[in-house]
Amino acid sequence: MAKVSIIVISHSKELADGIVDLVSQTKQEDVAIAAAGGTEEGEIGTSVDRITGAVESVTTEEGVLLLFDIGSALMNAEMALEMLPELEGRITIADAPLVEGAYIAAVEAGMGKTLEEVKKAAESAKEWKKIED
Amino acid sequence: MAKVSIIVISHSKELADGIVDLVSQTKQEDVAIAAAGGTEEGEIGTSVDRITGAVESVTTEEGVLLLFDIGSALMNAEMALEMLPELEGRITIADAPLVEGAYIAAVEAGMGKTLEEVKKAAESAKEWKKIED
Amino acid sequence: MELSAAVMKQWALRINEKMQEHKDKLSELDQAIGDGDHGHNMARGFQEAANKVNDSSYDDIGTMYKDIASTLISKVGGASGPLYGTAFLKAANAWKGRDVLDSEAFTEGIEAAVGGIETRGKASFGDKTMLDVWIPVRDEMKERGVDTEQANKTAAKEAEATIDRVAKKGRASYLGERSKGHMDPGAFSSQLVFEALAEVYKEGAS
Amino acid sequence: MELSAAVMKQWALRINEKMQEHKDKLSELDQAIGDGDHGHNMARGFQEAANKVNDSSYDDIGTMYKDIASTLISKVGGASGPLYGTAFLKAANAWKGRDVLDSEAFTEGIEAAVGGIETRGKASFGDKTMLDVWIPVRDEMKERGVDTEQANKTAAKEAEATIDRVAKKGRASYLGERSKGHMDPGAFSSQLVFEALAEVYKEGAS
Ligand SMILES: Nc1ncnc2c1ncn2[C@@H]1O[C@H](COP(=O)(O)OP(=O)(O)O)[C@@H](O)[C@H]1O
Ligand SMILES: Nc1ncnc2c1ncn2[C@@H]1O[C@H](COP(=O)(O)OP(=O)(O)O)[C@@H](O)[C@H]1O
Ligand SMILES: [Mg+2]
Ligand SMILES: [Mg+2]
């Protein structure tokens, strides 16, 4: 069964690749996770082309969830969505902390949840208590 | 004037290094930020020795704020604190999203804020609306 | 007032020259309240756009600006890439099929560009962004028609006015009050855009 | 019941042998509800600890277990590093200055170890962690004194009991209900710790 895929967008290639490494460790069956980090010149920044490329590399019927690091990455993520009108309804951007959101999104995707559910789970990572009292 | 330093702890070396790259871009004057990513063998995991090493490399009078990615990194961060009793009161761990928290912590540290203030700011990154309605 | 395809081409090339010339200043401004790459971003993006324009020949101003927009979108790593890219893309749509722009047509493009920046960045006038320059320039054009010399003056004045503002959007907004006292880099690059327009219009007309 | 320094050394070495032997199973268990590295972590950590113990000679059991603890803390990348490390460190403190442990002294060490795991990981019995094994073993020792064969049986039974539980701590807790149906890897490695104890005690006594 197709599962939701995840795209990690960051200004830093290392950062995005590192998250994919971290998350892939949990080996969620059939969950594809791709990094779109840095510019095409390998500098700090984001690239619409890298984002659309990453999306195309992992698109499934269940859809694709995009997570991003800071501000301007969102603009490029939104541009990418506009450039992929054929994916409308199957692609969305989460308002989630990048590392924590990607981790939990992968776990939820692994459970076969829908795109909307995976997005909600990623966004709920904001409310994680990482340290207990 | 001494400013608060920041330690980025992650299971992935690339992830931690990438965050340091991203944050360093904003060139906050006199704010030291160090990565403690991966194990000493370069595998996915965290290492108390790497954390204490990173802390020692950037300790200032104003103190050191530690941020981490997921669960077991916290245990190693807490071990590191216990191994550095001489820093008591000048070292603390933030319950913050890693990327977003590190970014805002660096900015606040750059403003010369106290350790407690920088920690609060990092933790407030949870409440960031990354996407506006 | 009329802007031919040739002048519109010169505009793009002149913007590039200005970005190269002021690259360091743009980055310095960004260093103060951002990440210090705005000059680098603008210089690289517009250089690629200029190369593209030089390598092609266009009758249709819309097609020309669509190429410029795509290049900026692809080649600028920062926020300014999607922002300028969207601006010129929306303008290009308004200019589609035209080989000359009268005052009204040019203004339509600028209006569309501003709409694009607003949609993309969700900022408003006064947020200390490039919009602080684009909005007043657009308002003036809508009211009195295109006067490139006036647009240049307004842009310079409005870029200056960003100095005292607190950033509400973009990276600089993380600084809060500390963003005061510095000109917004995107406002300055936008000033250069209109400075370039005034120059090429004057040269084209003479 | 008495455990000499020699038997306590054998315990550490035997734990290592068990971790090497069951490395794949430990990782498989972790694969199902974690990140699949528990076997790797345990095998590496205890191998280093065994090397350390083999390269040194100790009269003081406390010093020996302090070295074991430090090695685990430094060499295990996962959660189990600080957890087992803290456990043995706390036990080492309780065993300081002793070259032989009677039932009471050994139990004090186990109590301290459990306290250490609790403080470090903030888990409770029933959270589907290694504590689900350590706590009942400790309780039994406190009540009836050290019976290594009994501890071995209890550990095995309690590790088995983690299968039906939902993880509340550690990586597996992210899975929620999906963590049911698999034994907790740390519970199994803890079972091996007590299995090793029963074996070396039996051999030492014979
Ligand atoms: N949301 C926004 N709306 C409008 N303009 C913005 C927005 N965010 C940033 N900008 C503009 O972009 C400029 C910064 O561009 P640049 O330095 O190239 O990108 P980055 O901030 O990603 O490094 C700012 O000075 C500002 O004028
Ligand atoms: N907070 C905790 N308290 C007690 N034990 C824990 C806790 N977190 C994890 N564990 C134990 O650690 C084991 C996982 O260890 P390991 O796989 O080596 O580390 P990681 O989860 O970092 O990859 C779990 O099976 C569980 O028994
Ligand atoms: Mg910038
Ligand atoms: Mg930038």
Ligand SMILES: [Mg+2]
């Ligand atoms: Mg594990």
Ligand SMILES: [Mg+2]
């Ligand atoms: Mg692990």
